[in-house]
Amino acid sequence: MTTSVVDTTKLTSPLDRPSAGPVGKRHYGTHIFLTVMAIMWLTPLLWTVLTALRPKSSVDKHGYFSLKGTYNFDNFTKAWNQAGLQKYFVNSLIITVPTVILTIFLASMMAFAVSRFTWKFNVTLLVMFTAGNLLPPQVLAAPLFEMFKHTSLPYSVSDSGNLLNTYYSVIIVDTAFQIGFCTFVLSNYMKALPDDLTEAALVDGAGVWRQYISIILPLCRPALAALATLETIFIYNDFFWPLLFIQNGDRLPITTGIKNLQGQFFQDYNLIAAGATITVIPTLVVYVLLQRHFVAGLTLGASKG
């Protein structure tokens, strides 16, 4: 494999580029290397799907390392109904949708204010927002947990009597944690929009809010789409905050809830595999439908750099 690496780096010569028309012999090394890597990358996924599709009885008979036996969706229905994945999914939805909307909305306001206007501390605040997003979340765990535990709420709002075990706790902390990143990206984007746009509106007597809502936001649509896609995946994939704040298994979102599946159905790898596969499906749907936005989001700023 090492040799093929060396061979292939040679092929990155700029001289190959212009004449790259016919794809031929010269890329054999690259293709062999990439194919090997691709197989290694796909194997865990295929193994998971294979395991998920084989019922436990079939595995007990033929062993895991076998293609024999029957294939069906029994593990999926069992994971969905008995193991509670359905419930976890609803919880994920309840947490993800408001968080993404809130994050993008608040971040776009902040970004507008720091990038379109110059005032004292605007850069300082932006730096602090960005820094917050880069911290390891565990740094904030103890104070947030204790703050929520000691915030009394009426039992009509929260059955724990405080902010723990509520969706709110996860939504607000996820939002706070993600605002920094979104503000940073959006402020870079907004800064690049010409001043004349809002100047003209100002002359026409449009207030700050009008400039934001009817001029700047519509122009940021590509960045907003990319961020919304990215944040949806981020929040859906968030493990830590629900783990910290929610003890009641019935309220866990799927990424955290799948941990329980592991404990509950300890030796039933087929069920765990089915659970993992089901959990991946929404992200794959996003991937297939919105891949462009997602990749744009990941490299936002960077790609334009």
Next chain:
Amino acid sequence: MTDLPLVGVPRDTRSKQAPTPSTGKPQRRRRVRRLNGRDKLVLGVMVGIPTLIQAVFVWIPMVLSIALSFTKWNGLALSDIKANGLQNYKFVTQNYPPFWPAVQHNIIWLAFLALIATPIGLLLAVLLDQKIKGSRIYQSIFFTPVMLSLVLVGIIWQLMYEKDNGLINNLLRTANTSHAVDWYGNSKVNLWAALVAATWRHAGYIMVLYLAGLKGVDPSLKEAAAIDGATAPQTFFRVVFPAMRPINIVVVVITIIEALRAFDIVYIINRGTNGLELISALVIQNLVGEGQVIGVGSALAVMLLVISLVPITFYLARTFKKVD
């Protein structure tokens, strides 16, 4: 994965397509003066709400974390909080057995990501940046794990690593024999097993960043190097790679921060014990469960914070220097 520390490069490093940031400060300052009272109020609210949220849920907890690290507290009544000086730090560094292994594991984690996972991502990007057949398919394959949470990555690899039923031991033909390695359970190998799983995801992420970076490199640079007789590796290491400096910085920062944030995978495997101790996992072990020792957990959190601030400060200083 909630928050890959995604960071972009400020837009001023970018070249063509976007609208040019126009004239600048004097004009803007004038505009502020033209704002009427209502506009100022609106702006105040637009800044105020996000800032308040940040303050209450990020900045203040950070300060409280530092404060709690000098106290002794079991997490019950607020009146039980007692000052404890530097005792928690002393305890952690001298009498807390998992601490030094955790430090070591974090360093190994960083080294592995920096020396293996990140270079794999770079290599994939360089290979796929060529006009080769099926480049997009390869990209999609390598990118798929990036969409998954680290928890799911941990679970999917558990199916690979399982002692008797996992694919790897079956391929090695050691499954159901006494030679079978319990990849997640054996404290001699489980760190490496977790790192392989983490690499599966990290490399794809780095690949995407570098693919974007490579597209931004001016082709004439490469042509000039080739005319001067540079070989392909020379062209890459001396011309293309340095030209991607902004991306390189982002990648370095991401790699360091990912290593400090590593948590989900080890927590799903065994809660960060038995060979998988990491500072982040120790923080949580001290906060939840029986016998909460908030002070000790906070002391660990503060150490994590101080270490994290090094790459964060470095990155922010570079990024915002030009803006100022």
